[in-house]
């Protein structure tokens with residue numbers, strides 16, 4: 179890979195012909211059309227997030243004469259450059275110069291570029307940037323690109339995969355899943371954590387359709403002209419989830435909907451009955467994991483572990499153990515009521531508290547409460563046997 183350091187390119191040069199695409203959330207071109215700011219394998223623009231603190235910081239640095247760090251260009255052809263590292267900074271500068279955001283002046287007043295004093299405007303435009311121009315094969319560049327971190331915000335896994343497998347498929351997939359203006363995002367956000375900008379929706383869609391083998395899938399489909407399979411599968415999962423669970427609950431967000439769809443989509447459910455079950459379980463004070471409610475219902479309400487039902491506290495256990503043991507000693511039988519019913523040596527065995535567990539006399543599923551009156555202590559063997567029934 180060949181590299182050369184350029185120190186004579188100014189902000190004014192870079193911003194000549196700057197275009198910011200609001201819809202895709204990316205800076206497009208600079209250097210009078212010679213520079214592609216956000217090539218396909220690059221992340222979307224994220225410096226405007228969090229109220230734009232990061233983009234304002236870039237402009238403040240320039241005004242104070244602080245360096246804004248090294249920028250890397252990849253020379254892809256004669257007079258054709260792509261930004262490898264620095265696109266967030268360049269987009270910040272371009273957006274400021276084209277009036278997309280304001281900074282605060284010394285009097286805390288909002289100030290857009292066009293309203294600034296001429297000398298300040300000049301200072302910004304004449305600032306020279308430190309730029310490395312690299313020339314190498316696609317794989318050299320990509321390998322190297324994988325190893326660099328973009329100032330302050332490292333590329334996440336999906337952004338790296340987009341870089342490694344850049345091509346038609348990634349372009350189409352990003353247009354569908356990484357576009358923060360997509361009208362479907364509101365529905366998607368009920369089921370998927372994160373943001374389209376940071377590729378969380380794309381990662382989720384790929385993860386579902388590939389059953390977890392994202393990188394294989396991207397490699398296989400790299401040159402596809404369509405994302406039909408990806409999109410159809412993704413939509414099927416969400417349509418199924420919203421069809422079975424009519425009411426959107428916040429605990430639904432981030433569940434493994436792809437796996438749930440694979441496991442349960444051939445089972446028939448009555449949405450009305452499901453909604454009633456969800457409501458009932460949401461009102462059950464003994465359920466600690468509301469997240470587990472959905473899979474619990476899908477699985478036919480048998481796997482109670484998913485709900486993390488509240489267990490008896492230590493004080494209750496000790497109290498019930500003491501009472502049970504005292505009674506057992508008087509009768510000369512085991513303090514495990516199930517051992518008493520047996521015919522082996524354990525019939526009279528007095529277990530230590532550490533050898534026993536608390537159990538609901540009336541099961542939680544049958545309405546039994548987690549209170550001392552509904553607590554009995556069983557030896558570990560019997561408790562486990564009862565729990566597995």
Ligand SMILES: [Zn+2]
Pocket residue numbers: 514515516517518556557558559560
């Ligand atoms: Zn027992």
